[in-house]
Amino acid sequence: MILDEIVEKRKEQLQREKEKFPLEEIREMALNSKRIPLDFKSALQADGISIISEVKKASPSKGIISEDFHPTDQAKAYEKAGANAISCLTEEHYFKGAAKYLADIRASVSLPILRKDFIIDEYQIYEAKVLGADAVLLIAAILEEGEILKFYQLAKSLGLYCLTEVHNEEELQKVTRCKCDIIGINNRDLKTFEVDLNTTKNLATKVPYEAVLVSESGMKDGSDIKTVKEYGADAVLIGETLMRSGNIKKTIEELRGSL
Numbered sequence: 001m002i003l004d005e006i007v008e009k010r011k012e013q014l015q016r017e018k019e020k021f022p023l024e025e026i027r028e029m030a031l032n033s034k035r036i037p038l039d040f041k042s043a044l045q046a047d048g049i050s051i052i053s054e055v056k057k058a059s060p061s062k063g064i065i066s067e068d069f070h071p072t073d074q075a076k077a078y079e080k081a082g083a084n085a086i087s088c089l090t091e092e093h094y095f096k097g098a099a100k101y102l103a104d105i106r107a108s109v110s111l112p113i114l115r116k117d118f119i120i121d122e123y124q125i126y127e128a129k130v131l132g133a134d135a136v137l138l139i140a141a142i143l144e145e146g147e148i149l150k151f152y153q154l155a156k157s158l159g160l161y162c163l164t165e166v167h168n169e170e171e172l173q174k175v176t177r178c179k180c181d182i183i184g185i186n187n188r189d190l191k192t193f194e195v196d197l198n199t200t201k202n203l204a205t206k207v208p209y210e211a212v213l214v215s216e217s218g219m220k221d222g223s224d225i226k227t228v229k230e231y232g233a234d235a236v237l238i239g240e241t242l243m244r245s246g247n248i249k250k251t252i253e254e255l256r257g258s259l
């Protein structure tokens with residue numbers, strides 16, 4: 001499965017990162033950081049629907065999405081267009097992301113930023129804090145329940161929020177047993193890459209407590225947003241549609257249009 005391949009490559013990237021800055025150093029930097037992270041959770045609870053706009057150069061399902069890629073300009077355009085938060089991919093091999101993009105974006109916008117990556121090691125959470133992220137993604141499909149809890153608690157201790165992502169009921173049970181407070185429901189089937197908004201419909205009703213719900217992947221227009229909002233989503237995470245847009249302001253207006 002693609003996730004196994006991504007995780008294998010991610011381990012190689014992690015090794016390079018650790019060679020540059022050993023764990024002890026990055027932990028020290030994170031613990032000494034004076035920056036107070038922004039309130040990612042509140043940003044996802046705006047009236048209507050909140051939009052997390054993703055800075056995404058490429059993906060396993062689509063290959064290169066943006067040839068003329070300027071991450072900081074893209075993020076600034078999202079902020080100007082009224083996005084509620086930014087997601088920045090930092091995985092290098094499949095998504096052509098970089099840690100540096102996040103640090104550069106942090107220096108250029110005031111919105112909360114999600115570190116969108118495949119987190120498999122505490123190192124990446126300390127690093128997220130040092131880069132200036134406000135939240136990290138935890139993907140239930142690649143983590144044991146014990147790891148979800150450990151990473152969730154570590155992130156919280158650093159003042160970072162976690163968007164905890166699920167694709168099915170089994171993963172949802174893992175994250176709800178950990179009482180995660182922001183749950184991302186990913187509509188993309190990672191075996192076929194097909195997107196189906198019914199994933200949000202099926203899982204949203206099965207969250208056994210009040211959580212912030214984010215519907216992720218495959219949303220193209222206002223009617224998709226209206227649909228997932230009706231299914232219970234508080235926020236949406238949108239990458240490709242915004243990356244391909246020639247007019248981000250107009251696209252965000254259209255996405256919010258039918259609410």
Ligand SMILES: O=C(O)c1ccccc1NCC(=O)[C@H](O)[C@H](O)COP(=O)(O)O
Pocket residue numbers: 002054056059060061062186188190216217218219237238239240241
């Ligand atoms: O986007 C992919 O092809 C992909 C493949 C395998 C694992 C994760 C993948 N995407 C990560 C995401 O969650 C999306 O970037 C995000 O939800 C935005 O999706 P979209 O609006 O469809 O670009």
